[in-house]
Amino acid sequence: MSANETTDWKPADWGEIFASHSPSWLAEHFRNYADTIESPIRLSVVVGCCPRWHVPGVMLLGDAAHPMSPVRAQGINVALRDAIVAANHLVPLLQTSAEHQEIDRALTQIQAEREPEIIRAQKLQLAEAAQGELLRKNSLLRSLLTKLPLLLRKQIQRSWLKRQYEMRQGITKVQLTV
Ligand SMILES: Cc1cc2nc3c(=O)[nH]c(=O)nc-3n(C[C@H](O)[C@H](O)[C@H](O)COP(=O)(O)OP(=O)(O)OC[C@H]3O[C@@H](n4cnc5c(N)ncnc54)[C@H](O)[C@@H]3O)c2cc1C
Incomplete structure (x- = not known):
């Protein structure tokens, strides 16, 4: 419910x-x-993105770095994708007892690799929430949409699905390489 x-x-x-x-x-x-x-219990929703996800020797990932909106439930997806990218960068360094400076540089690279996708997903979530709110409040708009010609409705659907794809699948290819 x-x-x-x-x-x-x-x-x-x-x-x-x-x-x-x-x-x-x-x-x-x-x-x-x-x-x-x-x-x-009502839970308050916090959405945001830390300007900096790391200090020397410490890195924030997932909710700690960028709590997501609940729209389309992406929190776990993006947290896992962060972890994969972090592993790709850090495992090889930790296996070769790299210098601290090298590890800290990797932390910068991890944020740089993950941040654009997070910002994009949060923007899409915001837009989707606003669109849902508009439709929820505006019965005239809802009824107009159902009366649009089929071709136009299909176009609107295609554009929505494209945005859904980006939000759900991400905008970058993330693959575990270690
Ligand atoms: C009610 C609810 C429903 C949700 N539904 C969905 C959903 O359907 N789909 C979805 O994708 N996302 C959902 N989310 C969001 C999702 O749970 C988070 O985005 C995701 O778990 C983030 O993963 P994480 O590893 O960053 O943090 P977490 O999963 O929160 O992991 C952090 C871990 O650190 C531990 N920890 C905290 N402090 C310390 C400490 N001092 N020492 C040691 N350990 C510590 C915590 O116990 C926890 O196990 C939901 C969230 C809530 C609250």
Whole structure:
């Protein structure tokens, strides 16, 4: 069940609410364990990107460097991609007991390699959220869109899918090489 604005956050029988949205096998489970289900908690969303992800000897990756918007759930993807790029740069150096300066240079390279994709993904997430909000608030626009000629609707869909692809697959090729 999505936590939208119509959700009533007052105490409620959440076991029964979840059960009413579930297939029978899961509904039974929710009903049996209703007294152990806690009320939902609202989590605040923080989106951002550290200007610098590293100091000598320390590097931030994933959420620590660039907490993502929940739009299209990309946090784990990008954190894993950061880790792969970090491994590609650092494993060879650590295997040859490289100098500290060399490792610190690698940290700069890791940020330089990952940052453009993060900035692009966050921009796409922001645009998608704004578009969703516009459509949610504007019923006239929603109904106009459904009345557009098929060809135009297909074009809009193609452009949306292209942006989706970039957000979900990234803008750079990331492959573990070590
Ligand atoms: C409710 C919720 C739902 C989400 N759903 C999705 C989703 O569907 N898809 C998606 O892609 N992303 C989702 N995310 C985001 C995703 O979980 C994060 O983007 C992702 O886990 C970031 O990975 P990370 O390795 O950077 O950080 P984390 O996964 O947070 O890992 C950091 C680790 O460091 C540990 N740690 C913290 N402090 C210390 C310390 N002092 N010493 C030792 N260890 C420490 C923590 O316990 C944790 O295990 C969701 C996030 C939340 C909160």
